[in-house]
Every structure is written in structure tokens, then in C-alpha cells.
Amino acid sequence: MSTREVKTLYVDAGEDGVRLDRWFRRRWPHLTQIQIQKLARSGQIRVDGARAKADSRLSAGSQVRVPPLPDAPDPSEKKAISSRDAAYAKSLVLYEDEEVLVLNKPAGLAVQGGTKTTQHVDRLLSAWGEGLERPRLVHRLDRDTSGVLVLGKTPGAAAKLSGAFARRKAQKTYWALVVGNPTPQDGWIDAPLAKKGINDREMVVPVDPKDPKAEPAETEYVTVSRAGPRLSWVALRPHTGRTHQLRAHMLAIGHPMLGDPKYKNEKSAELSEGLQLQLHARRLVIPHPSAGMIVVEAPLSKEMKEGFRRFGFDEHEADPEPFGRKPRGGKGRR
Known part of the structure; x- marks a missing residue:
């Protein structure tokens, strides 16, 4: 789908809180992140009549000005994935029905492509078909994080799942191996984050809440x-969805x-010899787009198994829902 004229579209109720760039990618998946950012920077994309950044959060009912967009490539020109890649994609399935697909993303596999990334989850979704048959990403995991990744198999399902993440109705539980013993043992980290250039690389770091680039970020830990x-x-358990939030918060404390x-x-460098990132999206509880709840767990990745083996941990020691025992951090949220 593409457009050669200016259009005004409305944000669906199920898309409340979704990022502007993701809203565009959902409707025009052939657009690149760079194209969307350029359209936003130049003021061609507007939300309720005002300029908006690509990472702005949308509100239900808002009007989005959609400028003329480049045409999607001819489907016949798209290189089909191999039967081997399709079989690999299907082997990652943890749960699937007519509306929802949940994958066990391996560490090292990016969710979306980039300049030097040709193999990624988004490409593997061709195993389910193209167009309306193609599952849609509704959240992200870092390249080196393994575990539960949920997708919508219809536009409506994707909108409702995205809305659940935006409204904090999705309960995500990650497992990680960290240096030392956090004090207190269970706690709540409330530290706004911002992207900063540090030693020729971009990192997410805690900043003063008054910093113009600060984004609220809250993490619960046990x-x-x-x-x-x-x-x-x-x-x-992240209660917000910032880039690298868990990694930055644990370093910050x-x-x-x-x-x-x-x-x-x-x-951490000393203890990490020979280990990959010890972060795993273990469990997700999220409202199903139609009715009820989805509860999915991802088995430990080989990278996490190596960490557990080295330090003598047994995955069966863990409570599946370790955050349900009592309110923490004075927040009282569940």
C-alpha cells in the first residue's frame, strides 16, 4: 500500500501510546526508519496539526497527516526466503493461533534489519506469507536478548497487542545474571533515561528528570x-519500554x-569471560486480542544455560510470577 496524495488518518483506540514511526511501519512496511524520520523532521508528517518526532507517542483519536509516500516495491521483485529459513522461522514458535504469534527469539538475531543486517526476525516473517497474512511486530528485543517475542497476525490484533504494551497491560518477566548482590534484595528503579554520545558510541544513561531528552523509565527487580x-x-520487570532500559538501570545501581x-x-568484564549477554525474556502475560490472557514462557537460551551452569543456578528454583508477592517501591502497581 502506498499513497501519492496527502491523507489524514485517525489513531485507533487500540493504538493509544504507540510510537509514530511504528504506526507508519505498520501501515506501510516498505518504509525505512530513515525515510520516516526524514518526513517527520521536514514537517511533512504532522500530528493534530503540529510537527512530531518519529519516536513521539500517539494518542487515540489523534489526526495524523500522511504526506505522499514512495511506492512499495513490486511483490514479484521481493526475494522469497528459502525453505530452510522458513523452516527455521517455524521452529521458533512458542504459541500460535489465528490472531497471535509468539516466537522464542534467539540471542544474536536482530528483530529488524539495518544497513549491515540482512538476517532478522522481520525478514523471517515471510514464512507466514505477505500482505495481510504477514505477522506484525508489536514490540522489540535487543539483538543479544533471547526469549519471548509476540506478534499480531492481523492488523486489528497487532493494534490491540500494541495498545496493551502502551497501557502497561503486558507483564514481562526477564531473567538476568548481574554482578554482586542488589541491596535491597527486591526493589524499584525509577531513573529517567536519555540517549547520549559516549566515547564515539551512543548509550542510554540516567539523567535528571528535567533534562529535555529525559524519558521516564521504571524497572522492578527481585x-x-x-x-x-x-x-x-x-x-x-520493566514498567516502561525504553531502549536498553534493563541494561542501563542495572548498571546505574x-x-x-x-x-x-x-x-x-x-x-562485570572480569566475570563475563566467554559469556554472551545474560539477559532473557522469560515470560509474558498479555491480554489476548479477542478474549482471555496469553501466558507464554521461553526456555533458556544456550547462552543463558552456559551462565547458569557456570555459576550453579537451577532454573527450576524460580517462582514463575516473582513479582506477585507484595507491592514494592511504594508504587502498588499490579
Whole structure:
């Protein structure tokens, strides 16, 4: 689908809180992130008559000005994925019905492509077909994070799932191995984050709430088990969805994750020898687009299994719902 004229579209109720760039990608998947950012920067995309950034959050009922867009490539020109890649994609399925697809994303596989990334989840979705048959991404995982990734198999289902994430109705539980023993054992990290250029690379760092680039970021954590004073296995629940939020927050409180080449300190580098990032999207509880709830768990990745083996942790020690015992951090949210 493409357009050669200016249109005004309305944000669906199920899309409340969705980022502007994702809203566009859902409707015109052939658009690149760079194209959307350029259209936003030049003022060609407007929300309720005003300029908006590509990462702006939309509100239900808002009017989006859609400028003339480049045509989608001819489907016949699109290179089909191989039968081997299609079989690989299907092997990642944790749950599937007519509206929802849940994959167990392996560590090292990007969710979307980039300049130097040709193999990614978005490409593998061709295994389910193109056009309306193609599942739609509704959230992201970092390239090196393994675990539960949910997608919508229809535009309506994708909108409702995205809305659940935006309204904090999705309960995500991550497992991570971190340096030291967090004190208190269970806690709430409320530290706004912003992207900053640090030593020729971009990182997400805690900033003053008054910083113009600050985005609210909240993470709940529970200590599941300890390997003496050196190391802890923690369960993490993000209550916001910022880029690299969990990794940046754990570094900020002095307990960076093992195997993280970016958000690290001297101690984590020392303990991480031979390990990949020890972060796994273990469990997701989210309202089904039609009725009821979806509860899905992803088995440990081989990268996490190596970390557990090295430090003597047993995955069966964990409570499937470690955050349900009592309110923390004075927030009282469930």
C-alpha cells in the first residue's frame, strides 16, 4: 500500500501510546526508519496539526497527516526466503493461533534489519506469507536478548497487542545474571533515561528528570538466587519500554549484567569471560486480542544455560510470577 496524495488518518483506540514511526511501519512496511524520520523532521508528517518526532507517542483519536509516500516495491521483485529459513522461522514458535504469534527469539538475531543486517526476525516473517497474512511486530528485543517475542497476525490484533504494551497491560518477566548482590534484595528503579554520545558510541544513561531528552523509565527487580557475594540471578520487570532500559538501570545501581559489552564495569568484564549477554525474556502475560490472557514462557537460551551452569543456578528454583508477592517501591502497581 502506498499513497501519492496527502491523507489524514485517525489513531485507533487500540493504538493509544504507540510510537509514530511504528504506526507508519505498520501501515506501510516498505518504509525505512530513515525515510520516516526524514518526513517527520521536514514537517511533512504532522500530528493534530503540529510537527512530531518519529519516536513521539500517539494518542487515540489523534489526526495524523500522511504526506505522499514512495511506492512499495513490486511483490514479484521481493526475494522469497528459502525453505530452510522458513523452516527455521517455524521452529521458533512458542504459541500460535489465528490472531497471535509468539516466537522464542534467539540471542544474536536482530528483530529488524539495518544497513549491515540482512538476517532478522522481520525478514523471517515471510514464512507466514505477505500482505495481510504477514505477522506484525508489536514490540522489540535487543539483538543479544533471547526469549519471548509476540506478534499480531492481523492488523486489528497487532493494534490491540500494541495498545496493551502502551497501557502497561503486558507483564514481562526477564531473567538476568548481574554482578554482586542488589541491596535491597527486591526493589524499584525509577531513573529517567536519555540517549547520549559516549566515547564515539551512543548509550542510554540516567539523567535528571528535567533534562529535555529525559524519558521516564521504571524497572522492578527481585533477587531469585545468589552465587555468593559475586553474582546474583535477578528477575526484572520493566514498567516502561525504553531502549536498553534493563541494561542501563542495572548498571546505574552498580549491578551490570554479565556478558554485556556496552553497559559494563571492570567487575562485570572480569566475570563475563566467554559469556554472551545474560539477559532473557522469560515470560509474558498479555491480554489476548479477542478474549482471555496469553501466558507464554521461553526456555533458556544456550547462552543463558552456559551462565547458569557456570555459576550453579537451577532454573527450576524460580517462582514463575516473582513479582506477585507484595507491592514494592511504594508504587502498588499490579
